[in-house]
Amino acid sequence: MTDTQTLLENRPPSVATLFLERVAATPDAEAYRHPVPSESGGGPDAWQSLSWAQASTRVFAIAAGLMDLGVRPEERVAIAANTSVDWILADLAVLCAGAATTTVYPSTNADETAFILADSGSRVLFAEDAGQLAKAREQRAQLPELAHVVVFDPAGATDAEGDGWVLSLSDLEKRGAAYLEQHPDTVTGAIAAVTKEQLATLIYTSGTTGRPKGVRLSHDAWSYMARAIQAIGLLDENDVQYLWLPLAHVFGKVLTAAHIAVGHITVVDGRVDKIVENLPVVRPTYMAAVPRIFEKVYNGVAARAREGGPTKYKIFLWAAGVAREYAEATQNSMRLTGVPTAPLRLRTQHAIADRLVYAKLREAFGGRLRACVSGSAALPTQIGYFFAGAGIHILEGYGLTESSAASFVNPEAYRTGTVGKAFPGLEVRIAEDGEIMLRGPSIMLGYHGLPEKTAEVLEPDGWFHTGDIGELSADGFLTITDRKKDLIKTSTGKYISPTAIEGQFKAVCPYVSNVLVIGGGRNFCTALLALDEPAILGWAAENELGDRSYADLVAGPEVRALMDDYLRRVNEGAQRWQQIREFRILPRDLDIEHGDLTPSLKLKRPAVEREFAPLIEEMYMGAVEV
Template sequence: MSDTQTLIENRPPSVATLFLERVAATPDAEAYRYPVPPASGEGPDDWKSLSWAEAADRVYAIAAGLIELGVQPEERVALSSATRVEWILADLGILCAGAATTTVYPQTNAEESAFILSDSDSRVLIAEDAAQLAKAREKRTELPDLAHVVVIDPKGVEPSDDDPEGWVLTLAELEVRGAAYLEKNPDLIKKKVSAITADQLATLIYTSGTTGRPKGVRLPQDNWSYMAKAIAATGLVTADDVQYLWLPLAHVFGKVLTSGQIEVGHVTAVDGRVDKIIENLPVVQPTYMAAVPRIFEKVYNGVAAKARAGGPAKYKIFQWAAEVAREYAKVTQDNFRRTGSTSAPFGLAAKHKIADALVYAKLREAFGGRLRACVSGSAALAPDIGYFFSGAGVHILEGYGLTESSAASFVNPGEAYRTGTVGKPLPGCEVRIADDGEILLRGPGIMEGYHGLPEKTAEVLEPDGWFHTGDIGELSADGYLRITDRKKDLIKTSGGKYIAPAEVEGQFKAVCPYVSNILVHGADRNFCTALIALDEPAILGWAKENGLGGKSYAEVVAAPETVELIDGYVKRLNEGLQRWQTIKKFRLLPRDLDVEHGELTPSLKLKRPVVEREYKGLIDEMYAGTREG
């Protein structure tokens, strides 16, 4: 048996066990960094640290506090908060109490939050602030089993006569109560953790359904313990790494990163404020970070816009450098695949060196200057954008997984990464491609099932453990997986041709530096159309230079000059497509798509049915007067 197999097969039953082992092994090492905004509200944040021992004191106090409140093993404690260090401490506290975490996105409205709390039978809610508490108060009569709400940040929380006595308490109060309880029961945490079994429920994550109610995915303790060991076994992260963690921890992609960190023992800087990413990167100077494609697209668009604002000469240099980066990435990745060397021909290497000095070095500095690799997941990254970053020395390792597979099933293997693929399976994960092209997975990361929905579980999980992902893909001879589309998203035109919209959308994002979101439509139609939302800062920057300065986003988007600009990019896209894939008509949306309007999931994936329903009028307009069939 290989060392990797031994590591994975001899895993402990829970991440709580791994946490206790980590604290014992490196108590004084730095575990977490987190920002503290200045009291005045002006100026940069002050970053503080917690060692593993300091984190453990808080985690054990939270665990003991929950036990003192009456929380039993496997009972659910809901966590509704943005990504912050307290989210991780609370989650570990829940796990060390033997209970299970129900994750709730802070953007979730009161009605859906109440559904999740009720469906999961959550006994306690840990709420970030007054806004999250207000949702629970609004629906309290519908939640008779919700015994307590614990508020992380009590600023602005007012007492209410309608609250039952003791219903609301702060996280600080919970920790004080827990610490006092631990003094009387010093072995409490050790006993609770040693009683946890591998099949005990650890996490309930509700998938943001594009239609109907979300489903609770049951992930037992063993899923996270396996993930922690499998991530360590890839060798992609080491104890010397500094991770920058901003992803939503209510999402499985963010959550799995916390398990890997506990096993490896590196530092994690935690701050979920997306608008602070650009400011934080040079301060944190991470060696690795995970992100969704939208972030890389935004950076790419931002760099292109900055170059354009510098005048025609600067923009020409950027365009030249971007092409050199793509060519360099393709050549070096191909050479590595064939020879194990990332060499490039002399002429290309010389051009690359000049482009590096002019463009790429500044880009790497913007990421903090120490970035070894980024992991991209949750949706497909346009290959042209992947190749650009690769050639510029920002290595994006695409990965793949689902909530139902505890997030990480595939990842690109370090230096041997291949842009456009999601890499190879993690140790212990099996894969096969069904006759219709669907990707099937089996292994210790697969969910137990959907909470309270045995029929839905049976639809996707076979008795022998194979899970139907709903994604279509291809495996290379040497085991690299390429995702081509969601099975249910494949478009069949009225002419009988199949089109993968995500592929066309990804190509457009690489061609057009102004796009934010695009939806390609064409199911049962005789040609394809597109709804396009533009990136506000990029298009307003262009507008300023083209006689449309001072106009609002909606006015700029409606202007004939803007339509003409985007039409040029659509034509360029169409040149590289098969005839039946080409976009014959498009409409620019009056605003960008967002999470608040329910058009994107919290991990920024497009909810196609929602967008198509909302903009049905624009879609119908594009097909008006044409003969369908």
């Protein structure tokens, strides 16, 4: 039996058991590092650490506190908060109490928060602050099962009702510590009683249409994921992981399970606006992110090069081209010969470009970054090749909420443009229509309270329909070609992958933030373009248009002409039916607040098409195929 088989087949029934094993193995090792904002609010943050033993003391106290509140096995406990150490400890406490965590994005409005709390039947809510508490308080009459709200921020834990409905996290921990004095074995007993089939987590899909569905994930799903990530060697105990992804999303959640199995340091700070500032301080060796972050970094680097003048910008464009060519050459060489080599000319150019450009980029990431994992959406291939050539290795992966986040990931010898190989212990097949199907321990139990919806995607023999179209290479690398439901068919009968065209546009245009390709039932394709405000304002300043507002710029002929040029470049490499014949620039960027993007930054196509329907109709008005 291989080491991988041993790890997987001998996995414990739950992450709670893994946590006990980790604490016993390395009690004094640093587990978590987190920021403590300065009291003045103006100075740099201080950083505090928790050892595994210290973390377990808090986890046990919170778990015992929940049990003292009456929480029983498999009952739901919700968390509505940004990524923080408190989020992780609360989640672990829920698992150690034998209960199940319901995740809620802190950006979710009061109505949908109430829907999730009611649909899940959550008994307790961990709320980040007064703002999250207010959402529950506003809907309390519709939430008869919600017995308590525990607030992380003590200043926000106001018990206005005076009935003990609200308490602070510190109060819960004190209550739990007292409970443990009376019942010292209560938490370890609860962990021992957990079975692998028990519900561990209820994650509501952010949903591009309609109400979200609750995805039921078992304790075994997380234990399997933790051991599988450990087995493939994606991380080791010497790594320093920077974790900022939303933990309400399955991508962030799986990283917490893997961390426990591997035992490395995780630096936790969910403030997205602090990423650039934190990187040189944290100096991570490993980080996971969504593609939009890498797109923003690329656009930011390009913008700073432009600000440095024509010569500096020309050097950047040359270096970017060299990076892409070098990455593609070495990856192809690795695939064909097993050795990553490039022609002498290219190696020489790459060495020069490294001194001029790439080394500075790596320093901006802290100088120690061994690998990044990208998931949740497709990474534009040309951006992936740029970072690969610059020595920032982005290992693209693939998975869904229904498969506990990670089903495929690229190995160390990665291939940009693919999502890598299947995790050990996971079965994969491609259906006749190209749909990717999965079966294994990470697949969901089903949708909460929705047996008919479950039956639509989960076969009786365990095969899960992902809804994604893909191709497997002979050696097992998966390429995602599109989302099954997002494929569009023109009125001329041609099928088009909008995400592929959108990715190409993002790769060539450093000013675009979001692209929506339209063409279903039409006789040609069009696009809505949302621009990155800082990038386009920087371009305007360089072109004597700095006195104009963003709204004036995007409505003006100069920016229209700029986008026209990039569109021509995209169309040059496309088939006739894939070419974008018309476009409109949106008056604002797309965002979560307007309902254009999900909390994981995926495009809500129907919502955007509804809001900007007049612009779409304008593009097709009186138009004919040319």
